[in-house]
Amino acid sequence: MSMFLRRVVAVTFTVVSVLGIVNCREAKYDEFTGNAPVHANQYEAPSTVVLGIDLGTTNSVISVFDKVKKTVETIQIDGKVSMPSFVKMDVKDEGMLSKNVMDEMDKIRKDYTNGSHYYYNGMWIKNSFKGLITPIVGWPAIERMKNEKNSVKNYIYRFKPLLARSTIDSKDSNVVKTTKDNVKYMINQKYDEKLKKSVLGISINDENDNEVAWITPRSLSTLILDELRLKFELQWYKSPSERTEEDKQQLMQKKTCVITVPAYFDFVQKEETRDAAVYSLLNVHPDGIINEPTSAAIAYAYTCSKAKRLSDMSEKSFLVFDFGGGTLDISYLNLDEGTDVLVVDGHVGDNFLGGENVNDLIYKEFQDQLKAKYNIQPENFPINTSLRMRYLVEEMKIELCNKQNILDEKVRKEHLRSNSKDEVKYDVHNEVVKRSLVIELDGGKQTECELELSANKMEQICTPVYDKIRKLLDNTVDPNSKGNEVEGLIQKLKTVRKKEDVEHVLYVGGSSRLFGIRRLLMSEFTRANHCFDLDPDTCVSVGAAYYAASLEGMIDEDQFVALVDAIPMNMGIKLDQDMFDVMAEAGAQVPNVFEKYFTTTSDAQKSVRIVVGQTHSTTKRFSNTKTVGTFDLNMPHNTLPRGKKRIKVTFDIGSAGDMIVKATEVGEDGTDLPNGQTISITKDKTRLSDKEIEELNKKYEKTKETEAKWLEKCEKTKELEETVLRFRDEAAMLPETHPKKKVLNDLYKESNYWIEMEVKNRNDISDDEMVQKIQEKLTDLASAYAALGEEQEPVGKPEPEKAQAPEEAEEFIPKEDL
Numbered sequence: 001m002s003m004f005l006r007r008v009v010a011v012t013f014t015v016v017s018v019l020g021i022v023n024c025r026e027a028k029y030d031e032f033t034g035n036a037p038v039h040a041n042q043y044e045a046p047s048t049v050v051l052g053i054d055l056g057t058t059n060s061v062i063s064v065f066d067k068v069k070k071t072v073e074t075i076q077i078d079g080k081v082s083m084p085s086f087v088k089m090d091v092k093d094e095g096m097l098s099k100n101v102m103d104e105m106d107k108i109r110k111d112y113t114n115g116s117h118y119y120y121n122g123m124w125i126k127n128s129f130k131g132l133i134t135p136i137v138g139w140p141a142i143e144r145m146k147n148e149k150n151s152v153k154n155y156i157y158r159f160k161p162l163l164a165r166s167t168i169d170s171k172d173s174n175v176v177k178t179t180k181d182n183v184k185y186m187i188n189q190k191y192d193e194k195l196k197k198s199v200l201g202i203s204i205n206d207e208n209d210n211e212v213a214w215i216t217p218r219s220l221s222t223l224i225l226d227e228l229r230l231k232f233e234l235q236w237y238k239s240p241s242e243r244t245e246e247d248k249q250q251l252m253q254k255k256t257c258v259i260t261v262p263a264y265f266d267f268v269q270k271e272e273t274r275d276a277a278v279y280s281l282l283n284v285h286p287d288g289i290i291n292e293p294t295s296a297a298i299a300y301a302y303t304c305s306k307a308k309r310l311s312d313m314s315e316k317s318f319l320v321f322d323f324g325g326g327t328l329d330i331s332y333l334n335l336d337e338g339t340d341v342l343v344v345d346g347h348v349g350d351n352f353l354g355g356e357n358v359n360d361l362i363y364k365e366f367q368d369q370l371k372a373k374y375n376i377q378p379e380n381f382p383i384n385t386s387l388r389m390r391y392l393v394e395e396m397k398i399e400l401c402n403k404q405n406i407l408d409e410k411v412r413k414e415h416l417r418s419n420s421k422d423e424v425k426y427d428v429h430n431e432v433v434k435r436s437l438v439i440e441l442d443g444g445k446q447t448e449c450e451l452e453l454s455a456n457k458m459e460q461i462c463t464p465v466y467d468k469i470r471k472l473l474d475n476t477v478d479p480n481s482k483g484n485e486v487e488g489l490i491q492k493l494k495t496v497r498k499k500e501d502v503e504h505v506l507y508v509g510g511s512s513r514l515f516g517i518r519r520l521l522m523s524e525f526t527r528a529n530h531c532f533d534l535d536p537d538t539c540v541s542v543g544a545a546y547y548a549a550s551l552e553g554m555i556d557e558d559q560f561v562a563l564v565d566a567i568p569m570n571m572g573i574k575l576d577q578d579m580f581d582v583m584a585e586a587g588a589q590v591p592n593v594f595e596k597y598f599t600t601t602s603d604a605q606k607s608v609r610i611v612v613g614q615t616h617s618t619t620k621r622f623s624n625t626k627t628v629g630t631f632d633l634n635m636p637h638n639t640l641p642r643g644k645k646r647i648k649v650t651f652d653i654g655s656a657g658d659m660i661v662k663a664t665e666v667g668e669d670g671t672d673l674p675n676g677q678t679i680s681i682t683k684d685k686t687r688l689s690d691k692e693i694e695e696l697n698k699k700y701e702k703t704k705e706t707e708a709k710w711l712e713k714c715e716k717t718k719e720l721e722e723t724v725l726r727f728r729d730e731a732a733m734l735p736e737t738h739p740k741k742k743v744l745n746d747l748y749k750e751s752n753y754w755i756e757m758e759v760k761n762r763n764d765i766s767d768d769e770m771v772q773k774i775q776e777k778l779t780d781l782a783s784a785y786a787a788l789g790e791e792q793e794p795v796g797k798p799e800p801e802k803a804q805a806p807e808e809a810e811e812f813i814p815k816e817d818l
Contacts, residue, residue: 048067048254048255049064049065049236049254049255049256050064050065050255050256050257050258050545050548050549050551050552050554051063051064051065051232051255051256051257051258051282051544051545051548052064052065052072052257052258052260052295052541052542052543052544052545052546052547052548053225053228053257053258053259053260053277053282053541053544054259054260054292054295054538054540054541054544055085055160055221055224055225055259055260055261055273055276056082056085056160056324056325056326057085057158057160057161057324057325057326057327057354057356058084058085058157058158058324058325058326058354058355058356058510059082059083059084059085059325059510059537060082060083060084060085060224060225060228061074061081061082061083061537061538061540061541062074062075062077062228062229062231062232062541063075063538063541063542063544063545064232064236064545065545065546065548065549065554067549067554070554070555070556072302072542072545072546072549074538074541074542075228075231075232075235075236076235077138077139077228077231078138078139078140080139081535081537081538082510082537082538083137083138083139083224083227083228083231084138084139084141084142084157085157085159085160085224085325086137086138086141086142086145086155086156086157087135087136087137087141087155087156087157087220087223087224088135088136088137088140088141088144088145088154088155088156089133089134089135089136089154089156089204089213089215090133090134090135090136090154091131091132091133091154091204091205091206091207091212092131092132092133092134093130093131093206093207094130094131096131096132097131097132101132102130105120105130105132108120109127112127113127115127115193116128117193117213119193119194120133121133121135122215122216122219122220122222122223122279123204123213123214123215123219124190124192124193124201124213124214124215125212125213126211126212126213129206129212129213131206131212133204133212133213135223137223137224137226137227138224138227141155142391145384145387145388145391146388146391148384148387148388153184153185153186153203153205153209153383154185154204154205155184155185155383155387156183156185156202156215156220157183158179158182158183158325158326158356159179159202159217159220159221160217160221160326161175161178161179161326161327161351161352162175162176162179162187162200162202162217163217163218163221163265163269163272163273163276164218164266164268164269164271164272165200165217166189166198166199166200167187167188167189167200168189168198174352175351175352176200178352182356182360184383184386184387185202185203186202186203186205186211187200187201187202187203188200188201188203188214189201190214190216192216199216200216200217201214201215201216202214202215202216202217202220217272218272218275218276218279219276219279221272221273221276222276222277222279222280223280225259225276225277225280225282226279226280226281229255229280229281229282254283255282255283256283256284256285256288256548256551256552257277257282257283257284257285257288257544257548258284258285258288258289258290258295258544258545258547258548258551259273259274259277259282259284259288259289259290259544260289260290260291260292260295260540260541260543260544261273261289261290261291261292262291262292262324262327262329262349262351263291263292263293263294263322263329263331263347263349264327264329264349264350264351265291267658267682270289273289274288274289285548285551285552287551288548288551290544290547291329291331291344291347292322292324292329292508292509292540293320293322293329293330293331293333293347293508294320294331294333294342294344294543295539295540295541295543295544295547296320296322296506296508296534296539296540296543297318297320297331297333297342297506297543298342298543298544298546298547299534299539299540299542299543299546300318300506300531300534300539300543301335301342302542302543302546303533303534303542304531304533304534316334316335317332317333317334317335317345317495317496317502317503317504318332318333318504318505318506319331319332319489319502319504319505319506319525319528320332320333320506320508321505321506321507321508321512321517321521322508322509322512322540323354323355323508323509323510323511323512323514323517324354324355324509324510324511325354325355325356325509325510325511326351326352326354326355326356327349327350327351327352327353327354328349328350328353328354328469328472329347329349330347330348330349330469330472330473330489331344331346331347332344332345332346332347332489332493332495332496332502333345334495343589345493345494345495345496346489346492346493346494347489348472348473348486348487348488348489348492349472350468350472353465353468353469354509354511355397355509355510355511355514357465358397358462358465358511358514359390359393359394359397361461361462361464361465362393362396362397362453362458362461363389363390363393364461365453365457365461366378366389366392366393366451366453367379369451369452370439370449370451373449373450374447374449376439376441376447376449381439382440385439385440388437389437392435392437392451395435396433396435396451396453397453397458397514398513399433400431400432400433400453400454400455400458400515401513401514401515402513403431403433404429404431404455404515405513405515405518407429407431408426408429408515408518408519410429411424411425411426411429412424412522423523424519424522424523426455426515426519427456427459429455430454430455430456431454431455432452432453432454432455433452433453434450434451434452434453435450435451436448436449436450436451437449437450437451455515458516459516462514462516466516466517466520469517469520470520470524471488472488472489473488473489473490473499473524474488474490474499474524475487475488475491476488476491477491499524499525499526500525500526500527502525502527502528503527503528503529504528504529504531505521505525505528505529505530505531506531506534507521507530507531507532507534507536508534508536508539508540509536509537509540510536510537512536513536518530567584567585567586567588567589567590567653568586568616569586569614569615569616569686570582570584570585570586570614570615570616570617570618570625571583571584571612571613571614571651571653571659571686572584572612572613572614572625573610573611573612573613573649574611574613574622575622576601577714577717577760578621578622578623579620579621579622579714580613580615580619580620580621580622580624580625581596583596583649583651584651584653586616590653590654591653591654592653593650593651593652593653594650594651594653595648595649595650595651596648596649597646597647597648597649597666598646598647598648598649599642599643599644599645599646599647600638600640600642600643600644600645600647601642601643602642603640603641603642604638604639604640604641605635605638605642605645606634606635606636606638607632607633607634607635608632608633608635608647608663609630609631609632609633610629610630610631610632610633610649610661610663610677610679611627611629611630612627612628612629612630612661612679612681613625613626613627613628614626614628614686615696615700616693616696616697617696617697617700619700619703619704619707620707620711620714621703621707621710623699624696624699624700624703625696626692626696628681628685628686629661629679629681629685630679631661631663631677631678631679632677633647633663633664633665633675633676633677634675634677635665635675638665640668641728642725643725645665645666646665646666647663647664647665647666648663648664648666648672649661649662649663649664650662650663650664658680658681658682659680659681659682659686660678660679660680660681661678661679661681662676662677662678663676663677663678664676706767709766709767709768709771710767712767712771713767713770713771713774716770716771716774716775716778717755717759717774719774719778720751720755720759720774720777720778720781721755723751723778723781724747724748724751724752724755724781725748727744727745727747727748727751727785728744728745728748730744731744731745731748740788743788744788747781747784747785751777751781754777758773758777759773759774
């Protein structure tokens with residue numbers, strides 16, 4: 001039996017935004033025993049406090065919205081606006097513990113007597129280890145590292161890219177390998193007894209370099225978020241000893257937060273981030289995981305625009321260059337006039353390119369200097385010496401960039417005054433910074449080495465980083481190319497045709513302060529307004545706090561900023577003849593609802609099967625897509641003939657990328673019948689690995705040249721089926737005694753049989769031959785119809801579509817008789 005229906009009309013409804021109060025989830029986490037969080041789904045009152053958190057690879061920031069002043073304040077952490085995403089695991093042996101602590105640890109271990117490890121404070125610790133492991137987070141860990149004299153592998157950093165990764169999954173191999181090459185701790189696959197699955201684990205070692213425990217990137221993220229929350233509470237609610245009863249009551253009130261992630265984080269990584277927050281007693285809004293570039297644009301809209309209302313902003317579009325410690329996101333956003341909806345027009349990026357890559361290049365330069373000047377082999381450094389040199393790299397880089405940016409600004413102003421049409425010459429002003437590093441050599445002898453970094457040298461060694469950025473911006477791909485080259489941002493954009501059309505560039509992330517980055521972007525976008533008003537270190541967190549406030553109804557109605565993202569690939573369903581009907585095209589804005597009508601392929605059809613697929617390509621073959629969901633719609637009371645029963649299919653795609661697909665039987669009066677069926681498809685189900693994308697592309701390339709002729713065959717078959725259906729419909733309108741009724745019914749039955757046997761069950765002739773065969777059949781039918789002696793509409797041409805509610809369908813979709 002055939003398994004398909006027929007499409008009628010496409011109706012699209014755009015959901016501009018969903019702002020206000022929605023159900024939130026709370027977490028209860030016993031830090032000592034490690035109990036899992038409890039999610040509350042009941043309705044809760046609006047938050048009294050909303051937070052915006054930038055959980056960064058290198059540094060993290062927390063900001064709070066002041067609902068009285070209607071502004072955002074960034075929380076100071078140890079006198080600074082950010083906190084290093086840096087953890088020191090302080091390992092103490094049994095002999096260093098008090099009896100009370102030892103007794104408490106023994107109680108915890110009793111719950112895990114059957115295993116080799118017990119769970120405590122986010123770590124899996126060996127039962128044989130009787131000591132205590134205490135995390136030191138943020139600036140105290142940095143200070144501890146700078147003064148460290150023993151070589152230990154318990155300084156953990158750069159772990160954010162490892163969220164939801166695995167050494168088993170081939171798609172993660174690059175990020176895991178890159179991280180391993182640039183850190184001093186061990187990364188291995190472990191089995192988590194609580195989650196009952198394999199996870200990525202980071203080793204914690206004792207002084208003899210033996211592993212005594214391990215921790216996941218998610219638990220490390222929880223430590224960072226927990227420290228941010230505690231610092232916020234300490235500043236916002238006074239110190240514990242100074243808190244009044246009112247302060248304590250406020251501290252217990254619900255705090256909702258929005259957390260930012262790189263634009264290229266997938267669904268699983270976003271959910272891993274959400275879980276880390278839940279375990280740190282933070283209440284993440286259901287729509288509270290947003291992309292970092294989007295958050296930066298929100299910060300600009302609320303702060304730097306100088307507009308009284310968002311609708312008054314002159315800056316309607318922004319290129320957001322977000323260069324953080326570990327990731328690069330370049331996004332182009334538009335503030336839609338009239339709706340104040342912030343639309344992501346397009347973005348590119350690199351999950352493995354950030355300021356740390358620049359640090360790696362400078363570190364390599366310093367290694368070369370030590371070899372050339374002092375005959376020292378840095379590869380043999382103790383771990384603590386390597387870490388101190390890496391910290392020195394960061395300090396010297398910041399100092400050099402701050403000084404050189406001042407000089408560069410003077411050069412640019414002089415260049416403007418001269419009205420010169422030549423390129424700006426920066427190399428005549430070459431700033432230099434120097435620092436000393438004390439190194440302990442074999443035998444305990446110490447030597448003081450001077451390290452030097454100049455602007456010209458930094459430009460030279462950072463060329464590979466700049467080349468990657470230029471490619472992300474400028475790369476042009478031939479649409480007919482069979483390679484896997486990725487389009488640059490300018491080619492991807494729909495609203496911008498050339499770089500000269502970009503009007504505003506926002507610099508986000510600490511690494512956007514690199515003078516080389518500013519030179520590059522100013523040469524790329526010569527006519528743009530380059531905005532340095534935003535604080536690159538805090539603007540992402542500030543934007544998240546403003547967005548959290550809008551979600552909780554704390555922002556005036558005329559100051560709402562809604563978020564709209566784009567679908568990364570074509571989403572649709574399977575039709576008759578293996579055709580793929582696109583319900584939502586790649587690039588379509590979400591949240592959004594997409595709706596189309598279909599019809600049946602057989603008389604009194606009792607069920608229909610909806611098969612959902614997705615693809616990056618423009619294929620019309622469903623077999624060239626990835627199936628992401630299947631469900632049946634039962635219609636036990638349907639008695640209508642083929643092509644008369646209508647079925648409405650709806651794709652409801654949320655801002656987080658999750659999708660609800662619904663199929664509903666439509667009654668003869670046009671109303672929806674109550675037997676609708678739905679399927680929920682989460683974004684992780686639609687995530688394509690690099691291997692899957694490659695396989696789908698290969699499959700499409702194999703059929704690409706023949707697809708046009710195959711599609712012509714499908715369309716010609718559809719034309720023939722519509723012609724035959726009109727014979728049936730016309731016969732049904734004639735009285736039983738009419739002489740033409742039997743002839744039309746016979747033509748209908750014979751033609752249906754011919755289609756089934758000569759078209760759908762024939763695989764021994766080419767598509768080209770089949771098109772010719774069907775055309776000949778259409779000609780024969782036209783002659784037979786003309787012989788009836790009455791003037792009718794030309795055979796093979798569908799009746800014109802009427803403006804009112806659809807009565808007929810156009811396409812067939814899967815069906816199954818139960």
